[in-house]
Amino acid sequence: MAVRKVDDKNQLGFAFDGEEVSQEHTEETKVAPKPKAKKKPKKKGGATAESMATKQRDISISEFFAKNRHLLGFDNPRKALLTTVKEAVDNALDACEEAHILPDITVIIKQLTDSKYKITIKDNGPGIVKKQVPNIFARLLYGSKFHSLKMSRGQQGIGISAAGMYGLITTGEPVEVISRTSPNKPAYHCHVQIDTSKNTPDIIMDAECDFDLPTGTQVVITLEGKYLKGKQSVDEYLTQTAMANPHATIIYYSPDGMCHEYKRQNSELPFIPVEIKPHPYGVELGMLFKMARDSKAKKIPQFLHDDFSRVSTNLAKQITKNANLSLQLKPSKATLQEIELLHKSINETKIMAPSTNCIGPIGEDRLEEGLRRVVDAEFYATCTRRPSVYRGNPFLIEAALAYGFKDPKAKKKDDDDKQPLMQLKRIANRVPLLYQQSGGAIHKAVIETNWRNYGISQSRGSLPSGPMILMVHIASVWVPFTSESKEAIAHYPEIIKEIKLAVQECGRKLGQHVRRQKRIKQELSKRSYIQTYLPHIGEALRDILSLDENEVTEVVDKLRDVLERSRKF
Numbered sequence: 001m002a003v004r005k006v007d008d009k010n011q012l013g014f015a016f017d018g019e020e021v022s023q024e025h026t027e028e029t030k031v032a033p034k035p036k037a038k039k040k041p042k043k044k045g046g047a048t049a050e051s052m053a054t055k056q057r058d059i060s061i062s063e064f065f066a067k068n069r070h071l072l073g074f075d076n077p078r079k080a081l082l083t084t085v086k087e088a089v090d091n092a093l094d095a096c097e098e099a100h101i102l103p104d105i106t107v108i109i110k111q112l113t114d115s116k117y118k119i120t121i122k123d124n125g126p127g128i129v130k131k132q133v134p135n136i137f138a139r140l141l142y143g144s145k146f147h148s149l150k151m152s153r154g155q156q157g158i159g160i161s162a163a164g165m166y167g168l169i170t171t172g173e174p175v176e177v178i179s180r181t182s183p184n185k186p187a188y189h190c191h192v193q194i195d196t197s198k199n200t201p202d203i204i205m206d207a208e209c210d211f212d213l214p215t216g217t218q219v220v221i222t223l224e225g226k227y228l229k230g231k232q233s234v235d236e237y238l239t240q241t242a243m244a245n246p247h248a249t250i251i252y253y254s255p256d257g258m259c260h261e262y263k264r265q266n267s268e269l270p271f272i273p274v275e276i277k278p279h280p281y282g283v284e285l286g287m288l289f290k291m292a293r294d295s296k297a298k299k300i301p302q303f304l305h306d307d308f309s310r311v312s313t314n315l316a317k318q319i320t321k322n323a324n325l326s327l328q329l330k331p332s333k334a335t336l337q338e339i340e341l342l343h344k345s346i347n348e349t350k351i352m353a354p355s356t357n358c359i360g361p362i363g364e365d366r367l368e369e370g371l372r373r374v375v376d377a378e379f380y381a382t383c384t385r386r387p388s389v390y391r392g393n394p395f396l397i398e399a400a401l402a403y404g405f406k407d408p409k410a411k412k413k414d415d416d417d418k419q420p421l422m423q424l425k426r427i428a429n430r431v432p433l434l435y436q437q438s439g440g441a442i443h444k445a446v447i448e449t450n451w452r453n454y455g456i457s458q459s460r461g462s463l464p465s466g467p468m469i470l471m472v473h474i475a476s477v478w479v480p481f482t483s484e485s486k487e488a489i490a491h492y493p494e495i496i497k498e499i500k501l502a503v504q505e506c507g508r509k510l511g512q513h514v515r516r517q518k519r520i521k522q523e524l525s526k527r528s529y530i531q532t533y534l535p536h537i538g539e540a541l542r543d544i545l546s547l548d549e550n551e552v553t554e555v556v557d558k559l560r561d562v563l564e565r566s567r568k569f
Contacts, residue, residue, distance in 0.1 A: 062140045062165060062199040069169075072162045073435075073485035077115060078232070080166055081225035082434065083485070084119055085109070085234050087159035088219050090431055092123035093245060095217070099126035100269060103248040107238065109227065111255040116171060117225040122218040127181035130188045137164050137175045137219070138194040138201035163221055165194045170224035174204050183214035227255045232434045238262070240425050240432035243370035243471060244362060245270075265369045270430075271360030276477070277309040279354040280346045282392015288346075289339045292331035300342065303331040310352040319345050354394045356387035359475045362430065367400035367471065375469055378404035381509035383502045390494040395476035397495070399502040402469045403510055419457070419465040422446075426489075427473040433487055440488030442472045445499035454511030455518070470506070472499060534560055 069075065073083035089105060096103035101124060108120040128136060140161050164175035174193035180186070190206035211218070229235055238252050238260070246265035253259050283291070297303035304316035311319075320327055323345035325338055334342075362370070364382040371380055380402050387396040426433040426442045437443050443463075451457075451464035458464040480490040489495065538556040541547060547555070 062194055062196040069162070069166060071483060071485060072159075073487070074162070074166045077224055077226035078228055079435070080170075080223060081109070081117060081119070081227060082232065082234050082237055083159075084163040084166070084221055084223060084225075085121070086237055086431070087163050088119070088121035088221075089238070089241060089250075091160055092121060092125060092217070093241075093248060093430070095125035096123060096248075097270060097272065100272070101125060102264065102267060102269065103245070104251075105248060106251045106253075107234075108253045109234065109255045111227065112222070115224050115226065116222065117227065117255065118220065118222050120218065120220050122213075122216065124213050124216045127215045127217055128177075128179040129181060130179075133177050133179060133188065133190055134192045134201035134203055137161055137177055138192045140165070140194070140199055160219070161194065163223070164192075165196065167221045167223035168193050171222050173222035176220035177217070178209060178211055179217040180211045180213065180215055187211035235260070237432050237434055239374050240427065240434075240471075241430075243374050243425065244427045244430045244432065244473065246366050246369045246373060262373065265373055266366070270362065270366075273360050273477075274355075274357045276355050276358040276394075277307060279310060279389070279392035279394075280304070280308045280351055281389070283308075283343075283346075285340060285343045288343050289334075289336055292334050292339055292342075295331040297331055299327060300325060300329045300331055300334070301327060309354055315349070315351070319349050322349065353387075353389055354392065356394050356396070358477050359387065359394055359396055361396055361398055361475055362473055364398075364400075367398060367473075371400050371402045371469065371471065375402050375405060377402035377467075377469075379510065379513045381506040381513075383505040385498050385502045388494060388498050390480070390492045393476055393478050395474060395479075395495065395498075397498040397502045398473040398475070399499075399506050400471045400473075401506040401510060403467065403513065405467045419467070421463045421465055422468040422470055424463060425469060425471040427471060428479045428481075428486070428489065429475055430473070431486075433489075435485070436482070436488040440482065441491045441496050442474070442489055442499055444491060445496045446470065446472070446503055448496075449500055449503050449507065451507060454507040455514035456507075456510070468510075470503070472503065474499075 074080040085107060089107065092105050093103050104124045106120075106122045108122075110118045110120075112118055138161055167173055167175065174191040176189075176191055178187050178189045180188070186208040187210065188206070189209040191204040192201050193204060194200075195202050227234070235252075235254065238250055239262075242248070242250055242262035247268060247270060248262075249264045250262040251259065252261075291307055292300075292303060295303045295307060297306055300320045301313065301316035304311045304319060305313050317327060319342070320329075323338075323341040325334075325342060329338065361384050364384050367382045367384075368380050371377070380400070382398070382400045384398045385396055387394050389395070424437060424443065424446060426437065426440065433440070447461060447463060456464045456466055456468075474489060474495065479486075480492060480495070482488045482490050534556050537559065538552045541555055542549075542552045
């Protein structure tokens with residue numbers, strides 16, 4: 001019996017030997033149902049593109065730094081205390097100098113609990129306009145110096161507002177600010193805190209109040225911190241700041257109740273830098289293209305002359321011709337290929353180095369005054385190098401050395417193995433750098449200097465030994481820090497070379513002093529031999545030659561004269 005299966009959308013039948021099966025037989029015949037396909041188990045916890053898209057949003061810069069505050073120098077309580085004082089003092093010095101005011105700065109640190117401190121910094125600067133106070137102290141990346149090519153302590157507009165944000169996070173306390181811009185106006189007093197989700201300031205309280213200075217600003221920040229003395233302390237930072245800023249008076253009340261006063265050493269304001277335009281050698285291709293697109297100049301030569309320093313009208317035309325570009329080409333219409341030709345032509349053209357009136361050295365006399373302010377030594381040496389350039393940015397290096405402390409606590413035995421290592425003080429735009437000493441260009445240049453040439457003991461790969469303090473200062477329109485916390489200088493070959501030359505100049509002066517001191521010591525030793533042994537020689541001659549006292553005296557005097565003359569030769 002053959003069985004044939006007939007498929008149809010509406011009915012199902014079977015035929016036997018070509019004959020149809022009756023309806024009754026069909027109803028009696030049961031057809032086995034198809035097995036249902038098993039459902040695949042759903043993955044648990046798997047994200048989809050749509051679900052991930054719902055979680056994506058803008059990140060506020062203040063949110064980022066609140067989670068990554070170690071990038072700004074707030075990675076532990078001790079460092080946070082130092083960073084807060086540093087940022088406030090730097091701002092005060094900058095404000096005073098820009099207004100041509102000799103700085104008078106007061107720093108007060110009070111310990112409220114075991115880990116809670118109240119920091120007050122007051123200056124006699126020009127004050128801050130009322131509407132700008134909230135943005136300056138409670139908004140990250142807000143400032144006037146980031147795009148300005150001139151030497152200044154602050155650059156990023158992030159320091160003091162980050163300190164206020166850290167205080168808010170750790171204690172919940174807002175920043176308290178009092179500022180007066182004119183003796184004829186009342187002072188403005190406000191409490192302000194940062195909204196980290198929006199990077200905007202929230203004003204908690206504002207009012208008018210009295211202030212004991214005709215103009216100036218007072219900032220109060222309460223934060224979680226830790227006060228310790230030592231190399232990386234607030235005390236050391238203020239000491240080095242006094243060294244690098246002899247024109248400033250700094251009064252410091254420490255948490256232990258002590259008052260440290262650094263009086264002004266001179267009444268002459270430091271050189272006030274002048275803002276310059278960027279130098280063509282320091283501009284990368286992408287930045288040049290952006291500047292050209294944004295320029296309002298009608299022709300390429302005009303763009304080069306107006307937007308860059310050291311580019312005269314004739315030189316701008318020469319650069320354009322060397323790039324095989326039309327003198328009538330409009331910068332905003334230039335293509336990337338045309339700007340690439342222009343960039344290549346710029347680098348192949350000899351252009352005068354950037355102007356150096358945008359940076360201000362401390363000066364050799366002022367460097368020595370700064371060292372004498374904090375250390376009493378037997379010898380001082382200073383050097384200020386001529387300005388140089390890295391990546392189109394002008395900079396200069398200064399070095400100052402103090403040798404042979406007169407402080408009994410700093411004296412050590414003559415045994416070099418027991419002498420302390422040199423104290424290295426690193427300064428950038430008059431600001432001390434206390435952390436990451438061995439990770440920066442200054443430390444690298446100093447240890448690579450051969451101090452044995454100057455009569456100073458030095459182990460391989462380390463600082464020299466002896467009672468010495470070396471201060472190295474870099475002044476630049478843009479200091480190349482290795483991180484946002486501004487703790488070390490990047491290893492640019494041009495900077496390392498200039499540091500070595502400045503340090504070597506101080507080393508040569510020190511070598512002359514050390515060799516002179518050794519000669520004096522040898523002469524004194526010889527003199528002591530003469531004074532010690534000549535009387536005995538006279539007595540021996542008297543006994544041998546039967547001389548009287550007058551003859552003995554005459555012989556001894558002649559011997560002394562002969563020995564003195566031979567010692568001088």
